[in-house]
Amino acid sequence: MTRTVIGDMVKGRYITAERLRVAVHACGVPGLQVSRWLETFSLISRRAAGASSFVRVPVPSGIHGQGQHLPSLVPVVAGLPRDVPDLIGRSEELDALLGQTGGGRVMSIHTVDGMAGVGKTALVIHASYRLAERFPDGQFFVDLHAHTPGKAFTDPADVLADLLTDIGVDPQQLPDTLASRRTMWRDYTATHRILLVLDDAADHAQVEPLLPSGQGCLTLITSRSRLVALDAAVPLAVDILDPTGAAELFWMLSRRVPGTGEDAAVEQIVRLCGYLPLAIVLLAGRLAHHPKWSISILATEFATTQNRLSELAAGPRAVHAAFDMSYRNLPPHRQRLFRRLGLHPGRDIDAYAVTALDDITLDSARSELDSLYTDNLIEETSPGRYRMHDLLREYARTLARAESEDHSARPIDRLLSYFQFTAHTANQYLTRSSHRVVLNLESPPSESPGFPDSTAALTWLQSERLNLLACIDFAVNTDRRAQTVGLTYAISSFLRSQVPRPHAISLHQQATAAAHQIGDRIGEASSLLALADLRQLLGDYSSTAELSQQALTIFRGIDHRLGTADALGSLGWALWRLGDLAGAADLHQQALTIFRRIGERLGEANALDDLGRIEGQIGNYQTAHQLHAQALTIYRDLENHIGHAGALHGLGLTSHRLGDYPRAIELHTQALRMYRALRERLGEASALHDLARTHRQIGDYTTATDLQTHALDIYRDLAHHHGEANALHEIACTHHQIGDHDHASELHTRALDIYRRIGNLAGEAQALAGIARAQAATSTNTQSATELFERALSIYRQIGSREGEAETLNDLGTLMTQIREPTKGQQFHQQALELAREMQSPLEEARAREGLARCWVQRGSPAHAIDELRDATAMYTRIGAAEKERATTYMAQLQHLQQESTAETVIET
Known part of the structure; x- marks a missing residue:
């Protein structure tokens, strides 16, 4: 015995x-x-x-x-331990076990694996009681003690001795060898229906000799390891509880009643327990024995304790002890990796990061991760990515901190260098800027994933997003200033498009301060430019200009020409938004000269593209088109997809302005596809906005509204106020064209408020003109409409926007005709016509000619009117503008009336 x-x-x-x-x-x-x-x-x-x-x-x-x-x-042996009366949160797992063992043929071997404390034994015992009546020849429970403190693994030979004794074999007649005992056991089980539970198995070698041979037998095996080498076994992985099940378990075991105002405290406690059943059982049990304790106070204390694992113990049962046994079973090199995984600031990890963290080869990293996964010490969150349970990570971190500071610092420094290097590589696919901050890594990574294209780079950045942000926070909190600067700069383009603006701004502010403290002037100025870029996205153009000027001063002071050119471009962008088009164009021209002088082609393309946008607003459409085309050629040569999309977008704008609406739609659609492939949401919104604008211009108001509403939603999600105002303005224009002038006026007013708040003069002018247009259409307040048009015209002339000036002159001419002042109207339309010809804007030229025709009618010269209308309708027809139908109808009426010599009737109408 x-x-x-x-x-x-x-x-x-x-x-x-x-x-x-x-x-x-x-x-x-x-x-x-x-x-x-x-x-x-x-x-x-x-x-x-x-x-x-x-x-x-x-x-x-x-x-x-x-x-x-x-x-x-x-x-008959009925040797199952006491059952758990209420098994909470395990209905799916229980159904899986009962379902696979019910009905006809019994699946004879089932393994149930999971991390320490997850509730494997409780699940199997509960299932065994439900299944017991199906196995009339006995139910056996054997503890194999793979992770019992103070006990060695149970020898299979000893287990067989006990099992054979249980079925009636005289102990004096037991065979001496494992093989003979196994044969005797299998002979017996071949003709009997038994249920065998093997709890806490170490590996397949420990359980294989114990398996019954009969088809009518069932073996349930629990193990912290995945018994992948056990043939014909059906695996069932048991995970932590879901939040609802975890809370229910806590309420039941703590003998408290839900709905007493402490639900939030319970949610916090089970979350801090990592939804691990053992941890919840221990903490709830403490509370059950202290009826005077408040759950809220316990939650606060548990959240603030320095060592949560020490709180999760009751006599011999402790989470820490359970983890100890799993850890001690690992070979030394795997123990080292386990400890180092606890140092990782992020949530999950892959083989490349492990290569840096543990200073091993990529193949070894994959093998070690797979082994830790098999031992249920890490979980696989997605193919090739692994994560530690919160309490296991705390346990591993405690072990790592017991080592010398230098011993634990080196793995982290290698990991941070890996993330900085790889993020820097991926960021090159997403940025329009050249890299100013030079990589200066103490521990360059031996392995790093390559990125064949921007999609792969973006996918990696999004997969590692939380890890990258966690590494930056870690660098800040541990005074690793150089790494704070390097990591933040390495993901600057990603932060711009994929991270909420306030958070991104905070990170760049930290990087700016860190760079200043260590005297990294290039890093400081580059961080200032990143901040300037984020500020302009928020519509804070004054701050954008100020930050850009600070960066420009630093770069000039250290004679950094690339940085100087970038800063000039950033400052030029701010001046453009503030309405100084001439000043903006001059700064971009200076930047372009420097980029060309130093042979920086990406910067050259950026400057060309930015100049194209400014020239387009000024009204130099052909020049703008050429600039965008030059930029596109360079972006394509460099395979810079974000710049490529931007240049297509710019060409779409100039095509629209030049009246080539089909080409504009084609280019905007191409840009939209590229932006979406890059997951560049701001670019997506901008392309949607301008695509909608073109659809409105050709009279497709339903499509225009749908596209513009989508753009508005994205702008609001991104807190991009300038874009939001632009979308509101365009939606208002659509409502105006379908005759809903009151709604149009309301939307223009909302846009005006935003434009004024962010200091965008061009936007203010177009919103004022939009409100005036709505007022003029209702004929209720033409004096107010006139004043609003004149204020808009004044702003356009102040900022040098001939495009806006021509449109507003035509609006004023139309209003003058409406109030029967054709001479004034003719003057406004004539000025608009001259500007339109200079800009080569067919739309505004056609509008001017149509307006002049109406003035000629009021002045009693229908023949002149018909001549102007012929030219106007020809232009409208050529470009496919929605105004074509209106002008054609009006010309037909004039021609008919002229034939009947009843022009006076037309005058009165």
């Missing part, structure tokens, strides 16, 4: 008649009294389980000894 059997009997577990006979005989009980012991045991067993629990067992071959036989009446 083994020590394990004796220990179980002392605790009142797994007592059988044969075990009892051997035990009392060994204790010196006389033979006659042994029989009384067995009779008493039989009576107790029948009362507990019913007489049917005793069956006559045929003796398998090899069990009979020389002249000795098993007793003809052998009790």
Whole structure:
């Protein structure tokens, strides 16, 4: 009789008649009294389980000894531990076990794996009770002690000795070898239906000799490791509880009632427990024994404790102890990696990052991660990416911190260098700027993923987003200033488009301060430019100009020509938005000269593209078109996709202005596809906005509204106020053209408020003109409309926007005709016509000619009017403008009336 059997009997577990006979005989009980012991045991067993629990067992071959036989009446073993009455949060797992073992053929081996404390044993025991009646020949529970503190792994030979004794084999007749015992066990199970639970298995080698051979038998195995080498086993992975199940478990075990105002505290506690059942059981149990304790106070204390693991203990049961046993079973090199994983600031990790963290090869990193996954010490969140449970990570971090500071610092520095290097590489696919900050890594990574294209680069950045941000926070909190600057700059383009603006601004402010503290002038100025870029996205153009000027001063002071050119471009962008078009163009021209002088082609393309946008607003459409085309050529040569999309977008704008609407739609659509492929949401919104504008111009108002509404949603999501105002203005223009002037006026007013708040003069002018247009259309307040048009015209002339000036002059001319002042109207339209010809704007030229025609009618010259209308309708037709129908109808009326010599009727109308 083994020590394990004796220990179980002392605790009142797994007592059988044969075990009892051997035990009392060994204790010196006389033979006659042994029989009384067995009779008493039989009576107790029948009362507990019913007489049917005793069956006559045929003796398998090899069990009979020389002249000795098993007793003809052998009790069926019902050796399952106490069941958990309410198994919370495991219905799916339980259904999986019961479903796979029900019905016809029994799937004979099931493994249940999961991390320490996840509730594997409780699940299997509960399932075993539900299944017990299907296995009338006995239910056996064996603790294999793979992770029991103070105990060695249970030897399979000892387990077989206990099992054979349980089924009635005389201990004196047990075979000596493992192989012989296994044969005897399989002979027996071949003809019996039994349920065998093997709890806490170390590996497949420990359980393989214990497996029954009969098709009618079921074996349930729990293990912290995935027993991948166990053939024909059906695996079931048990994860942590979901938040609802975790809270329900806490409420039940703490003997508290939900809905008493402490639900939030319970949610916090189970979250801090990592939804791990063992941790919840221990903490809830403490609360159950202290009815005066407040859950909220416990939650606060648990959240602020320096060592949560120390709080999760009750006698011999402790989360820390459970983790200890898993850790000690690892080989030394894997223990080292486990500790270092606890140092990782982020949430998950892949093989490349492990290569840097543990200073091993990529193949070794993959192998080690797979081994830790097999041991349920990490979980796979997606293919090739792994994460530690929160409490396991805290445990690993505690182990790592016990090492010397230098010993733990080197792995982290390697990891930060890896992320900086790889992010820097990926960022090159997303940026329109050349890199000013030079990589100066103490530990360049030996392995790093390559990026064949921008999609791969962006996918990596998005996968590592939380890790990158966590690494920056770690660098800040540990005074790693150079790494703070380098990491932040390395993902600057990603921060611009994929991270909320306030957070991105905060990160660049930290980087600016860190660079200043260590005297990194290039890093400081580059961080200032990144801040300037974010400020302009928020519409804070004054701050953009100020930050750009600070960066420009630094770059000029250290004679950094690339940085100087970038700063000039940033300052030029701010001046453009503030309405100084001439000043902006001059700064971009200076930047272009420097870029060309130093041979920086990406910067050259950026300057050309920015100049194209400014020239377009000024009204130099052909020049703008040429500039965008030059930029596009360079972007294509450099395979810079974000710049490529921007240049296509710019060409779409000039095509629209030049009246080539089909080409504009084609170019905007191409840009939109590229922006979406790059997941560049601001670019996507801008392309949608201008695509909608072109659809409005050709009279497709439904499509225009849908596209513009989508753009508005994105602008608002990004807190891009300038874009939001632009979208509101365009939606208002669509409402105006379909005759909904009141709604148009309301939307223009909302846009005006935003334009004024961000200081955008061009936007203010177009919103004022939009409000005036709505007022003029309703004929309710033409004086106010006139004043608004004049204010808009004044702004356009102030900022040098001939495009806006021509449009507003035409609007004023139309209004003058409306109030029967054709001479003034003719003057406005004539000025607009001259500007339109200079700009080569067919739309404004056609509008001017149509307006002049109406003035000629009021002045009594229908023949002149028809001539102007012919030119206007020809232009409208050529460009496909929606105004074509209106002008054509008006010309037909004039021609008909002229034929009947009734021009006076037209004058009166």
